[in-house]
Amino acid sequence: MKLKIKDMDIATGGPLVAVLNIKDAIKFDIHHLDRIKINKGKRVETVVANIAESSKVVPEGRIGVYEEVIDSLNLKKNDKVSIALARKPLSIDFIRKKLDGKTLNRKEIDQIVWDIVHNKLSDSELTFFVAACYTNLMSINETIMLTKAMVNHGDKLKLDKYPVIDKHSIGGIPGNRTTMVLVPIIAAAGLTMPKTSSRSITSPAGTADAMEVLAKVSFPISRMKEIIAKTNACIVWGGSLNLAPADDKIIGVEKTLGIDAESQLLASIMAKKYSVSSTHILIDIPIGNGSKVKNRQEALKLKKLFDEVGKRLRKHVSVIITDGKQPIGNGIGPALEARDVLWILRRDKRRPPDLEKKCIAMAGELFKMAGIKDSKGKAEEILDSGKAYKKMKEIIKAQDGKIFDPEDIKIGRFKFDVKSAKKGIVKKIDNKIIARLARVAGAPADNGAGIYLHKHINDKTTKGEKIFTIYSENKLKLKFAREELEKSPGVVVIK
């Protein structure tokens, strides 16, 4: 029996789903969430069945198909398809196995990742996998296999270079825009650094957002390769590539509950690095309020795991635990952060010393990993000589950018200065509130919006002196940010 298609005119954004009328479902003995095979000519696709009780949704004799299914089977209006009950994906059994606390082998993990990448799992099935890995911790062995499977089932950037440098900062600290300083330093030293970064999800800016103030960040892998061939490096948005795509789907599920399975965090970071052929990887774990890693003990545990996973993957991994108790750099928000970066690279006296210091230390660590002597001195020399700025200009140009001068960066034209109510010393700056204020002011969508810190912890202040400035591109959003500020005592504590 054949069913005529009905275009549901919407995408599920993931799982392949088709909808049957309940009468047809009974005829075919198909139940809600069963798998069905849809045949159209020589094409076959296995999808999840939903059952519609009302013929308004899908009438008898028809099958409702979402965009993903239409694309996969290349369906046209009025097409007829045949259907049959299909087996559930193999990985369902393996997910249950993990949920039962057992250990998965390479083949099983590989099948799960394949099914995730190919949208074969329903939201609920994928969630069971994430929950299983969260409650029944994965072993190092499983984490390694998960990392490799995520890399294999995705695109790769192959580079015939050694060493290939990379870094990752675990999130949660506003500012902390180290990548845009580090990459030109490393590349100016003649080393390769194919850096992919993320956009902000819940923070005021991701590296990709800040870099986008100066240049384009979305490129296919082929263009990424050309940019690296020209400049030794790149600073691009990872989301525009198809690197370890299973990882993005798993992270999406984790976000619904705000959890972060340790094995998943490791596999996620390492898979993205592995996919771009990185050999020497520096991991920065900042600890402090609002940070993903809460305390030193947790950071040390994570460091040990990274060391172990690095060894097993035959990558050189070094982990530094850094101070994340306050924002790093002065600017928070895409444009304000990009300006800080250019000020550092141009040795402008307005440059934020804390961010510069951290970048020099990280560059030094990376040079040391790569076997370069006087590693910290070399990082300083490259910065001071202007070589890093020159390299950054090359990278911006290669990425179709035109902004090289910090004065050309547009900062939001509406602003509000927050001033000290008394003389004293800054004792605390709340990362979470600062991030929220910057977002309410419009960051990252309005890239000129954000916060500029005039003071950091331990700085002295007099009464009436500026502590920070809120910038916005929009009068109303500035008003909202000021209202948010009034609801948030303790954003900066002065004693």
Place this chain on the structure above:
Amino acid sequence: MKLKIKDMDIATGGPLVAVLNIKDAIKFDIHHLDRIKINKGKRVETVVANIAESSKVVPEGRIGVYEEVIDSLNLKKNDKVSIALARKPLSIDFIRKKLDGKTLNRKEIDQIVWDIVHNKLSDSELTFFVAACYTNLMSINETIMLTKAMVNHGDKLKLDKYPVIDKHSIGGIPGNRTTMVLVPIIAAAGLTMPKTSSRSITSPAGTADAMEVLAKVSFPISRMKEIIAKTNACIVWGGSLNLAPADDKIIGVEKTLGIDAESQLLASIMAKKYSVSSTHILIDIPIGNGSKVKNRQEALKLKKLFDEVGKRLRKHVSVIITDGKQPIGNGIGPALEARDVLWILRRDKRRPPDLEKKCIAMAGELFKMAGIKDSKGKAEEILDSGKAYKKMKEIIKAQDGKIFDPEDIKIGRFKFDVKSAKKGIVKKIDNKIIARLARVAGAPADNGAGIYLHKHINDKTTKGEKIFTIYSENKLKLKFAREELEKSPGVVVIK
């Protein structure tokens, strides 16, 4: 800012969901799966936000709403609504708590159940709860609280009677249609038995499917009460009532992975009984191939839990562990099972002795629980005297039925006899294969389809003697069943 609604013209079948265009989402700083509050006049509803990348799905300035949201806010075409970011449901924190292995308190469990019943959780969030309870076992205390919360957040049948009798057989064994024999026996003795049953999901027939061959089974609670007032009892479909609705949603999620959390199984069964005011409950745990409970050890563990939960809920609970290594009764499929039942009640010589024996034992146990002396003798007397059949006729009549005579039941007109290839003794009948054959032949949707067993385990057979007959209402389905039979060696083993 206001958004004009766009009717998505489809139901999610559960969670309250609205779709924003990505541009509006950025404006409002709303992310995929965030919660948003929708305001229409004085009505407010909190829903899950999905983000549409394409304006084909939802254009800028509009908000796509699914049926559940339209109903809840009573939206009309061209209505405009205002939206705002909302907090996630409280229960998200409690679900994470359980996922982290901690114990939930009454308030937390109650909130989770409330959010489930009111469609406040996404599929993924509900799955995290189910997975959390599966991997981090609930304590007896939590199970009790879950049971009560499921009862409280649903409709109830209040009965001013004592005792109120109930029973539940844990599934997986074909046939086993005890309810339709037990209920008239108990009711004929003057006791109350407000029995709700399920339809088949993956089996050839549920009690509701078999009862529907004789009478109607879908009634509102008010009609159920009238039927009980008239006859002391009823045999209705639980799915037409709103008893412990959270349970059905949880079971739906469990089915995706084929798991069955122990605490959930207990809470599920007890909540349905509690909702109809039952005081004396008999639990039948059959063990054997294809059964939900695999072995005696597992059954004993479950029995202990039922005893404990019963005590804590102040219900009289008795658990029997029964033989489930082969189908019980001869008929498998709605009509064939209903015919077996009427044959037993009418003392017809064709009645299946194994099913009758089991029903008398269970009725005896229930009478004993209710304090009736010579309990087993009483059950036999009620059957033999014809009182049970008379009571069943009353119940069928009260439930708008007209079929009292087994000869009026229509059995599928296409049939195929499976005969013994040799002389010997029946050593094994495979529950799973028998169930599958009955389903392929058309059961339960074609209610005359199924299997009739002429032999049970330990019966002698000669070469060419009928072992079982496959019935179907449809020639093609009979052919499919015969093909399935050929692919299934070992359905009956004769030695």
